[in-house]
Amino acid sequence: MITHKQTTLAIFAVPVLLLATAFLGNLFVDGFNWSGSDFVVAGILLFGTAGLMNLVRTVVKNRNYRILISLVIVALLILVWMELAVGIFGTPFAGS
Template sequence: MTLSKSLLRIALATGLLLLIPLVAMQFTQEVNWTFSDFVFAAVLLFGTGLTYVLIARKWNSLTYKLAVGVGVAAGLLLVWANAAVGLIGSEHNPANLLYLGVPVVALVGAFVARFQPLGMSKAMFAAALTYVAVTAIALFVWKPTGAAAEPNAPMLNVLVANGVFAAIWAVSGLLFRRASATGSTLNQHLA
């Protein structure tokens, strides 16, 4: 499939997904998106799809493509959850800004690895470890005061939710490791 067809599919999928909250707003007061919410969601969804297409095209391996999908989905879920409700406390807790380092680690690692499967595996494992480190810092070191302090969420809920997010990055790393072991070949089709 050509890049232009892929971009059209991403744009259509983004538009269809954005119709869900738009239609829901017509029937319930529970969904109350602003114009900026729609712009944020559109940029995030389209950017996620574009990232997947550009990276997954580099290798012919189905395992590699699955690994890219899991890694990109991990980034999407992290940014979406952090913006919507926050990963530590509420979305207003400044400790949540630390989580932006996780996709940065993944992206920098991917570029350094030149998108080779073994290097991508290491980048995803580094993102998972960064996620765990950020959670530890946010929970045990960061002590918000004043308006930033929120009621204590059950610690087990926070640890389980953050553990699941870190595990998604690790699964991507395992899939990239498997793709490197199966001897994937570089895709020469760049159109």
């Protein structure tokens, strides 16, 4: 059986792996040029999402609500990431 500590470790390992992949891509792939601030913003978004997912996992007891809230959090992450990347909504913080 997976313990609470192992699940928390797995939740926070995903952002580490994603950022490590992006860092290696930045080193070895032409056309992949993230600045330091890009990594900081990505880290805030990914670790913030992981923290919220961990909070939902510990606070919400109903499994269906926990899944629904987690899906909403992931959808918001994707929307914010897309806005920052390409500016699909045209907000001022899109970088365009």
